[in-house]
Amino acid sequence: MAAPQISSIDQQKKELRDLMAEKRRNAPAHAEADLLERLFKTVQTYDAPSVAAVWPLPGEIDLRPLCSRLARDGRRVALPETTSKGTPLVFREWSKDSSMLAGRFGTSHPDGPILVPDLVLVPFLAFDRKGFRLGYGGGYYDRTLAQLNVPAIGFGFAFQEMKSIPIGPYDIPLSVVVTEKETIQTGPYNLEG
Numbered sequence: 001m002a003a004p005q006i007s008s009i010d011q012q013k014k015e016l017r018d019l020m021a022e023k024r025r026n027a028p029a030h031a032e033a034d035l036l037e038r039l040f041k042t043v044q045t046y047d048a049p050s051v052a053a054v055w056p057l058p059g060e061i062d063l064r065p066l067c068s069r070l071a072r073d074g075r076r077v078a079l080p081e082t083t084s085k086g087t088p089l090v091f092r093e094w095s096k097d098s099s100m101l102a103g104r105f106g107t108s109h110p111d112g113p114i115l116v117p118d119l120v121l122v123p124f125l126a127f128d129r130k131g132f133r134l135g136y137g138g139g140y141y142d143r144t145l146a147q148l149n150v151p152a153i154g155f156g157f158a159f160q161e162m163k164s165i166p167i168g169p170y171d172i173p174l175s176v177v178v179t180e181k182e183t184i185q186t187g188p189y190n191l192e193g
């Protein structure tokens with residue numbers, strides 16, 4: 001039987017994914033709190049009534065304290081439900097009393113109504129200064145952002161920066177990338193949303 005064809009971009013992405021997952025396991029402790037603080041301040045510059053965050057997978061940056069803070073600040077908070085492969089994410093409203101349901105690939109989503117966000121916080125394994133990112137390879141955020149057309153704020157640690165991320169035909173650049181060290185304006189939406 002012939003081996004499955006993997007494009008060279010997909011192969012490069014797989015190698016970067018393995019490297020960045022390893023680096024993230026060694027992240028310093030204070031960096032995460034610094035990142036959440038900067039991310040909160042960045043969200044505050046957007047006039048977005050509803051903000052999509054993510055519920056952490058093991059080893060990921062934990063946005064749960066930020067979710068609570070955004071809700072207290074008067075934003076509606078949405079979290080993604082991981083839909084079947086090849087379809088955009090669906091976002092569901094979260095509040096501190098929400099029950100969480102188990103979803104695909106170990107993800108969790110709130111047992112709440114669908115809420116279309118005005119701003120999306122996007123996780124990544126690696127990013128570059130043009131706003132391109134490397135995710136888990138599901139293509140979920142690219143499909144979702146293509147459909148929503150709202151600003152996307154990427155968040156991660158400074159060491160996740162790469163000189164250049166291999167770009168595929170569907171990759172949509174982030175508007176801003178927030179790390180524990182800086183807030184990098186990358187895309188066309190910038191601060192005005």
Ligand SMILES: Nc1nc2c(c(=O)[nH]1)N(C=O)[C@@H](CNc1ccc(C(=O)N[C@@H](CCC(=O)O)C(=O)O)cc1)CN2
Nearest residue numbers: 054055056057060080082105107123135136138140141
């Ligand atoms: N916390 C969190 N939630 C998130 C994401 C994320 O990166 N972090 N996503 C960001 O997109 C979406 C979920 N995307 C994911 C895509 C693939 C896999 C995954 O583990 N895939 C397996 C095998 C897939 C398969 O069976 O084909 C793997 O890659 O080994 C996990 C999450 C939405 N929710």
Ligand SMILES: Nc1ncnc2c1ncn2[C@@H]1O[C@H](COP(=O)(O)OP(=O)(O)OP(=O)(O)O)[C@@H](O)[C@H]1O
Nearest residue numbers: 013134135136137138139140141142143146168170
């Ligand atoms: N809008 C789209 N329409 C069709 N295919 C797409 C679209 N967006 C992404 N894909 C495909 O999905 C696959 C995975 O994409 P990619 O490697 O960019 O995922 P990722 O951004 O790393 O993952 P994620 O967004 O889930 O974190 C690729 O084969 C890509 O071509």
